[in-house]
Amino acid sequence: MNSNSLSKNAKKVDHYLTSKLRGNPTQLYDAASYLIVNGGKRLRPFLVIKSCEILNGKLKNAMPAASAVEMIHNFTLVHDDIMDNDEIRHGVPTVHKKFGIPIAILAGDVLFSKAYQVLSNSNLPANALNELVSKLAKACVDVCEGQLLDIKMAESKKIPSQANYIKMIEKKTAALFDVSCSMGAICAKAKRNDISKLSSFGKNLGIAFQITDDLIGVMGDSKITKKPVGNDLREGKKSLPIVLAITKSKGNDKKMILKAFGNPNASKKDIEKAVEVIRALGIEKIVRKQALQYSEKAKKSLNIYSGIAKEELLNLLNFVVKRSL
Numbered sequence: 001m002n003s004n005s006l007s008k009n010a011k012k013v014d015h016y017l018t019s020k021l022r023g024n025p026t027q028l029y030d031a032a033s034y035l036i037v038n039g040g041k042r043l044r045p046f047l048v049i050k051s052c053e054i055l056n057g058k059l060k061n062a063m064p065a066a067s068a069v070e071m072i073h074n075f076t077l078v079h080d081d082i083m084d085n086d087e088i089r090h091g092v093p094t095v096h097k098k099f100g101i102p103i104a105i106l107a108g109d110v111l112f113s114k115a116y117q118v119l120s121n122s123n124l125p126a127n128a129l130n131e132l133v134s135k136l137a138k139a140c141v142d143v144c145e146g147q148l149l150d151i152k153m154a155e156s157k158k159i160p161s162q163a164n165y166i167k168m169i170e171k172k173t174a175a176l177f178d179v180s181c182s183m184g185a186i187c188a189k190a191k192r193n194d195i196s197k198l199s200s201f202g203k204n205l206g207i208a209f210q211i212t213d214d215l216i217g218v219m220g221d222s223k224i225t226k227k228p229v230g231n232d233l234r235e236g237k238k239s240l241p242i243v244l245a246i247t248k249s250k251g252n253d254k255k256m257i258l259k260a261f262g263n264p265n266a267s268k269k270d271i272e273k274a275v276e277v278i279r280a281l282g283i284e285k286i287v288r289k290q291a292l293q294y295s296e297k298a299k300k301s302l303n304i305y306s307g308i309a310k311e312e313l314l315n316l317l318n319f320v321v322k323r324s325l
Contacts, residue, residue, distance in 0.1 A: 005315075006316070009042060009045065010040075010045075012063070013045040013066055013067060014042070016063050017071070018033060018036070018037070020114060027099070027103065028107060029110070031095055031099040031103050031104060031107035032074075032107040032108075032114070034099070034107070035074050035077055035078065035089060035090065036070070038092045039090030039092075040074075040090065042070060043177075043316070044177065045067065045069060045070045045180070046316065047180035047181050047184060047313070047316075048062050048066035048180045048181070048184040048187070049063075049066050049184060050184065050309045050312050050313050051182075051184025051188075052065075052184040052185070052187045053188075053309035054184075054198070054305050054309035055184075055185055057185075057189065058188075061122070061123070063122075064119055064122035065119060065184065065186075066180075066184075067118055068116070068118050068136060068183075069115075069176065069179065069180050071112070071114055071118070072111070072112065072115045072136065072143075072176065073176055074111050075109075075111035075112045077089065078095045078096070078107055079108045080147070081094040081095065081104075082096045082105065083151075095107055095108075115136070116133065119132055119136065125189075128186050128187070128189060132186055135182055135183055135186070136179055136183065139178070142175035143176065145171050146168055146170070146173070146175065149167070149171065149172070150168055150172055153168060153238050159246050159247065160243060162240065162243065165239075166207065169206075169210040170206075170207060173206050173207075173209065173210040174203045174204075174207050177202040177206030177209065178202040178203040179202070180202055182195050182196075182202065184198060185197075197301045197304070200297070200298070200301040201298045201301040201302055203298075204298035205294075205295070205298045208291040208292075208294040208298065208317070208320055208321050211291045211294070212287075212288075212291050212320060214237075214239035214241055215240075215241050215283075217231060217237065217239060217241075218233055218242060218278060219279065219283075219284060221324075229271065229272065229275060230260065230271040230272070230274060230275045233260050233261055233274055233275065234260065234262075234264065234271055235262070236262020236263075240287055240290070241278065241283045241284075241287050242261065242278075244283050244286060245257055245277070245278045245281055246258070246261070248283075249277065249281060253277045253281070256270075256273050257274045257278065261274070295318075295320075295321045298317055299314065302314065
């Protein structure tokens with residue numbers, strides 16, 4: 001991935017975002033913009049802008065939608081961290097740890113509301129605006145449904161099927177990637193067919209992104225992930241690599257994985273042994289192959305297009321799928 005293109009884009013989006021997240025009481029806006037100021041790659045705004053540019057749309061038309069999507073993304077992060085009781089994100093304390101739970105909930109609500117305020121103030125024709133609002137609202141509903149599916153999956157004693165797991169991440173993660181691309185196309189005043197192609201690109205990119213992310217959550221290098229090795233295993237996350245590992249393992253290997261799985265008291269050695277077993281089962285290869293299949297579907301959606309924006313979208317896709325552990 002040309003990180004230069006991503007960071008150039010992020011700077012413009014950040015400038016626009018911070019100008020919209022000011023007001024009184026200042027503490028509320030400090031909390032709302034806190035995660036934005038402290039990091040993030042701005043992948044979703046990048047998708048909005050490049051999906052607009054691939055169809056010859058203008059950056060200024062895409063910027064309100066790009067920042068609205070990022071606000072929604074940050075709203076989900078703030079509320080997710082409260083639900084999961086997480087204490088660190090982007091290497092800094094989470095919003096509720098820094099500002100307390102009541103202010104964090106309000107900060108999330110402000111981000112959610114501001115997203116629609118920014119969107120409705122953009123200079124697009126009324127029919128395009130209606131469609132943007134409608135698409136973003138549906139994506140928000142999908143994310144909430146996906147989040148509950150994830151909670152139910154975590155609570156259940158059963159190991160989910162791969163199909164149920166994919167259905168959950170389609171809603172929880174891929175919905176925002178999908179809507180980023182379709183909103184970008186709408187900002188370029190695109191035809192139905194183009195919106196549908198960009199939407200398909202985003203959805204498949206989103207699934208590939210989450211599958212790869214899950215792999216990193218189990219087997220990633222803690223220096224890069226800023227989380228302990230095997231963190232998702234200890235937390236009992238039923239992510240694709242873990243589901244595959246539990247399903248494929250037998251005898252002593254299965255016992256090793258289950259000893260660490262969802263066990264807050266598992267020792268460092270228990271976790272390391274379980275991760276070794278998962279490596280030996282060849283789970284990385286299987287998960288990488290699946291991520292690649294979704295990546296190929298995403299690529300196909302852009303077949304009829306050309307130009308710099310297409311190259312940048314494909315570079316991002318490549319970067320997402322080939323991230324090192």
